Amino acid sequence: MRSARILWLVAALALCIPALPGRADGLEGRFEVRSADLELKDGVYHLNARLALPISDAVRRGLAEGVPLTLEVDLDVERVRQLLPNSRVAELAQRYHLQYNAVSGHYVLRNDNSGQQESLGTIDAALESLSEVRSVPVLDKALLSSDRRYEASVRAKVDYGTVPFTFRVLMFWVNEWHRESDWYTWTLQP
Amino acid sequence: MDAAALIKKHGGAVLGGIGVALWLVALYLLASAAQNSAQFDRWLPWILLINISGLLTLLVLLAAKLYQLVKDFRRNVPGSRLKGRTVAIFSALAVAPILVVYYFALQFLNRGIDSWFEIEVSQGLKDTRELSHAALEVRVREFLQHTELVAHELSSLPDFSLVSTLDRERRDSAALEFTVVGAQTQIIATSSERPMDMLPVPATDEMMLQVRRGHSYISLDTDSVGGYVIRAAAQLDANANPGGSSRVLIALYPVPQQLSQLADTVQRSYTQYANLVQMRRPLKSTFVLILTFVVLMSLIAAVYGAFFAAQRLVQPVQDLIAGTRAVAKGNYDTQLPLPSRDELGFLVTSFNDMTKRLGRAREETRRSREAVEAERAGLAVILARLSTGVVSLAPDLTVRTANQAASAILGVDLEAAVGTRFDASINDGELFGQFLAAVKSRLDGGQLDWREQLELPSDTGRRVLMCACTELPTDGGGASGVVLVFDDITTLLQAQRDAAWGEVARRLAHEIKNPLTPIQLAAERMQRKFLGSMNAQDAQILERATHTIVAQVDAMKQMVNAFSEYARAPDMHFSPFDLNQLITEVADLYRSHENTVEMKLSLSPQLPTVCADRVRIRQILNNLLTNSLEALEGRPDGRVEIETHVADDGPKQMAAIVVSDNGPGFQRDLMGTVFDPYVTSKPKGTGLGLAIVKKIVEEHGGRIEADNRRSGGARVRILLPLGEGVRGTTSREPRKSEQRRERV
Numbered sequence: 062m063r064s065a066r067i068l069w070l071v072a073a074l075a076l077c078i079p080a081l082p083g084r085a086d087g088l089e090g091r092f093e094v095r096s097a098d099l100e101l102k103d104g105v106y107h108l109n110a111r112l113a114l115p116i117s118d119a120v121r122r123g124l125a126e127g128v129p130l131t132l133e134v135d136l137d138v139e140r141v142r143q144l145l146p147n148s149r150v151a152e153l154a155q156r157y158h159l160q161y162n163a164v165s166g167h168y169v170l171r172n173d174n175s176g177q178q179e180s181l182g183t184i185d186a187a188l189e190s191l192s193e194v195r196s197v198p199v200l201d202k203a204l205l206s207s208d209r210r211y212e213a214s215v216r217a218k219v220d221y222g223t224v225p226f227t228f229r230v231l232m233f234w235v236n237e238w239h240r241e242s243d244w245y246t247w248t249l250q251p
Numbered sequence: 252m253d254a255a256a257l258i259k260k261h262g263g264a265v266l267g268g269i270g271v272a273l274w275l276v277a278l279y280l281l282a283s284a285a286q287n288s289a290q291f292d293r294w295l296p297w298i299l300l301i302n303i304s305g306l307l308t309l310l311v312l313l314a315a316k317l318y319q320l321v322k323d324f325r326r327n328v329p330g331s332r333l334k335g336r337t338v339a340i341f342s343a344l345a346v347a348p349i350l351v352v353y354y355f356a357l358q359f360l361n362r363g364i365d366s367w368f369e370i371e372v373s374q375g376l377k378d379t380r381e382l383s384h385a386a387l388e389v390r391v392r393e394f395l396q397h398t399e400l401v402a403h404e405l406s407s408l409p410d411f412s413l414v415s416t417l418d419r420e421r422r423d424s425a426a427l428e429f430t431v432v433g434a435q436t437q438i439i440a441t442s443s444e445r446p447m448d449m450l451p452v453p454a455t456d457e458m459m460l461q462v463r464r465g466h467s468y469i470s471l472d473t474d475s476v477g478g479y480v481i482r483a484a485a486q487l488d489a490n491a492n493p494g495g496s497s498r499v500l501i502a503l504y505p506v507p508q509q510l511s512q513l514a515d516t517v518q519r520s521y522t523q524y525a526n527l528v529q530m531r532r533p534l535k536s537t538f539v540l541i542l543t544f545v546v547l548m549s550l551i552a553a554v555y556g557a558f559f560a561a562q563r564l565v566q567p568v569q570d571l572i573a574g575t576r577a578v579a580k581g582n583y584d585t586q587l588p589l590p591s592r593d594e595l596g597f598l599v600t601s602f603n604d605m606t607k608r609l610g611r612a613r614e615e616t617r618r619s620r621e622a623v624e625a626e627r628a629g630l631a632v633i634l635a636r637l638s639t640g641v642v643s644l645a646p647d648l649t650v651r652t653a654n655q656a657a658s659a660i661l662g663v664d665l666e667a668a669v670g671t672r673f674d675a676s677i678n679d680g681e682l683f684g685q686f687l688a689a690v691k692s693r694l695d696g697g698q699l700d701w702r703e704q705l706e707l708p709s710d711t712g713r714r715v716l717m718c719a720c721t722e723l724p725t726d727g728g729g730a731s732g733v734v735l736v737f738d739d740i741t742t743l744l745q746a747q748r749d750a751a752w753g754e755v756a757r758r759l760a761h762e763i764k765n766p767l768t769p770i771q772l773a774a775e776r777m778q779r780k781f782l783g784s785m786n787a788q789d790a791q792i793l794e795r796a797t798h799t800i801v802a803q804v805d806a807m808k809q810m811v812n813a814f815s816e817y818a819r820a821p822d823m824h825f826s827p828f829d830l831n832q833l834i835t836e837v838a839d840l841y842r843s844h845e846n847t848v849e850m851k852l853s854l855s856p857q858l859p860t861v862c863a864d865r866v867r868i869r870q871i872l873n874n875l876l877t878n879s880l881e882a883l884e885g886r887p888d889g890r891v892e893i894e895t896h897v898a899d900d901g902p903k904q905m906a907a908i909v910v911s912d913n914g915p916g917f918q919r920d921l922m923g924t925v926f927d928p929y930v931t932s933k934p935k936g937t938g939l940g941l942a943i944v945k946k947i948v949e950e951h952g953g954r955i956e957a958d959n960r961r962s963g964g965a966r967v968r969i970l971l972p973l974g975e976g977v978r979g980t981t982s983r984e985p986r987k988s989e990q991r992r993e994r995v
Contacts, residue, residue, distance in 0.1 A: 086532070127525030163380045163521040164514040165471040180472045182457055222529040226292045227284040228537045
């Protein structure tokens with residue numbers, strides 16, 4: 062009698078096994094902002110950043126098959142205050158979209174903010190270009206006061222594929238379609 | 252029914268219905284959200300919240316039901332086992348099909364989604380892509396050759412004259428743009444079809460690297476508006492250039508719109524398929540998750556429904572068990588709620604009818620019992636107040652009832668003997684023993700209905716009981732026992748006898764006393780007349796004869812006076828006096844008498860003053876002491892004891908005078924008649940002494956008893972009432988002519 066009940070339980074659990082996710086084939090590995098700085102050019106601060114993307118072999122294969130990759134770089138510049146909370150001076154969300162074009166055989170990297178796009182022949186070149194943020198104009202120097210102290214923070218978000226929000230919520234324990242890096246913060250002295 | 256009652260009765264069902272409807276809507280929305288995420292993104296938290304809340308609510312409800320069932324099971328609550336079995340059966344019936352459906356739904360789901368990614372689809376897309384490549388390849392080669400040709404033509408031109416040539420070449424070749432850049436990708440010259448709309452196409456690193464390696468560059472690219480363009484680059488021959496600098500021609504060619512649309516379609520399909528491939532696992536997982544969630548909710552709801560159905564089914568049975576127990580405990584007012592109009596409802600209705608009938612029957616029984624009890628109590632009061640003894644006996648002679656009068660007459664506590672055998676449990680009491688023997692001999696002889704006068708001799712005198720025995724009928728017609736009704740008529744008979752003797756005495760006094768005086772006078776006259784005229788011898792004879800006549804007449808007068816005294820009407824003069832003092836005085840008189848009898852007094856100092864006729868009481872004492880002294884004549888150790896004390900006689904207090912001696916005592920055959928006139932054991936006694944004593948005592952409302960001491964000798968016990976002392980006896984004032992003095 063007891064063994065029959067155990068068999069029933071095992072059968073019920075076995076039915077649920079297909080519902081469990083198998084091997085991860087999405088974003089994998091460390092995702093971080095390795096370095097970032099604001100470079101002053103012609104009175105305008107430009108953002109340069111270097112990212113470490115969580116790209117696995119599976120992601121590379123997925124990209125080669127046409128799965129898109131979206132990168133968003135968030136920048137916050139805040140004025141540091143002693144007793145009060147910091148005040149935000151400038152913020153920027155720079156979005157990039159990388160997708161393989163099967164007809165042309167190139168990886169198209171598009172800057173969603175400016176609409177500019179770049180065709181790259183190899184995935185390595187595309188990922189290298191994506192992980193390198195270069196000379197993105199951010200802030201006019203005139204908005205900063207030289208006797209103040211500022212903090213700049215950069216964070217990156219990456220989305221792999223077009224998995225709907227509902228799926229991501231329901232499969233909340235699977236962290237392979239969306240990642241967010243920690244904030245990379247440094248002091249900015251105009 | 253008012254609103255509050257309606258809400259109380261149906262509120263739970265309405266709330267439950269709303270909850271179930273909300274839960275079903277949330278489940279539907281959850282399934283819809285999985286299919287169309289963008290539309291339900293905003294509402295997803297609420298949808299999930301409602302679903303999880305529903306799941307938790309169901310789990311809590313189910314856990315509560317399970318806990319209650321286990322608790323009832325352990326406490327052996329009636330119906331819990333049946334409920335458990337019913338829940339198990341219903342759950343199995345509901346769960347098994349759900350699990351089967353779940354299993355096959357999983358299979359269909361997995362296979363259905365997998366079928367989207369059949370190898371043919373993937374291969375078809377790849378082939379389409381290759382076909383697109385092939386279709387464009389020819390045109391791309393043509394553009395590349397044309398670009399190389401133009402670059403060759405431009406190689407010999409100096410930088411300043413490049414623009415016009417570029418314009419011409421662009422128009423001839425229908426290119427969108429021709430641009431010549433230097434070694435540092437700086438633009439040297441450019442010609443564009445839309446110079447105002449777009450900047451010259453920049454030279455990419457990849458392009459410049461390939462060109463510097465000596466290879467021309469050709470690429471099919473997408474433009475910013477979604478179309479396709481062909482980008483080509485070829486190096487101008489530096490040797491032919493007058494300046495000798497390195498220059499690169501970058502050309503941008505349009506792709507025909509139709510071809511571009513087809514390529515776009517291919518790319519879109521390819522991308523969609525790629526997305527679909529990427530969605531394959533999360534799609535399956537999400538659908539399985541939602542399906543599992545729905546099945547889980549359905550399972551819990553089914554099990555909870557099984558509890559609900561089992562409760563509905565078992566509740567009437569539990570009510571019946573509880574009702575049966577209540578009836579067993581005597582609660583006949585139990586009414587069960589009617590569950591339905593099916594067989595269980597019929598059973599409950601029958602139960603309710605049964606309890607109603609039982610209740611009515613019990614009420615009627617209670618009334619009958621109360622009536623019987625009331626009648627019995629009334630009968631008990633009558634029996635208790637009755638002076639006639641009543642004893643009812645069972646056929647085995649077990650005492651059923653006995654009243655106080657029966658106990659008083661027989662001298663035993665018959666009320667305490669109720670429930671025991673009449674002839675076995677009661678052993679003491681001589682009078683009762685004789686009564687029992689008389690009754691038992693008749694009952695053993697089969698006499699159940701009789702009436703007789705029983706004369707029972709005892710130490711305190713002969714007792715006469717008028718006894719009647721009647722058979723008690725039963726409902727079945729047989730005998731259920733007998734009832735004995737008896738009355739002590741000793742006193743009545745004694746009174747009749749006393750009255751008869753009083754009449755005799757009165758007639759004797761009247762008839763005898765009257766002729767005595769003429770007889771005495773005639774004898775004295777005869778003596779006086781003839782004594783002188785007769786000779787001495789005759790005179791002596793005459794004198795002796797007349798003297799004898801006078802003496803005998805005088806003796807007869809005394810006897811007649813004694814009778815007259817016995818028969819006279821009571822003439823009492825009550826006054827309070829000290830009884831002990833009177834006894835002491837009378838005893839002192841007898842102490843002075845010349846005899847050797849010891850006179851011992853034991854007088855209680857607590858004896859209060861009695862209210863009685865002092866002269867009569869003195870007469871009593873005289874008579875009793877005279878009797879005792881006469882009985883002790885010739886005995887050297889004669890002793891008379893007089894004792895007084897306060898005695899309880901029922902509710903009243905009496906002054907007791909006990910006169911006893913150590914003489915021969917009363918003859919046993921005279922014990923019942925010692926107070927009758929002419930009853931005496933003395934050769935010279937008139938037999939009126941004790942009769943007069945008894946008469947005086949009764950005139951005082953007292954009582955007298957005579958018996959023999961165990962150590963030998965007679966004993967007379969007189970009880971006189973204390974206080975007023977008069978009971979039923981009238982007194983009259985003494986006539987002046989009557990001289991009352993105490994005879995000492």
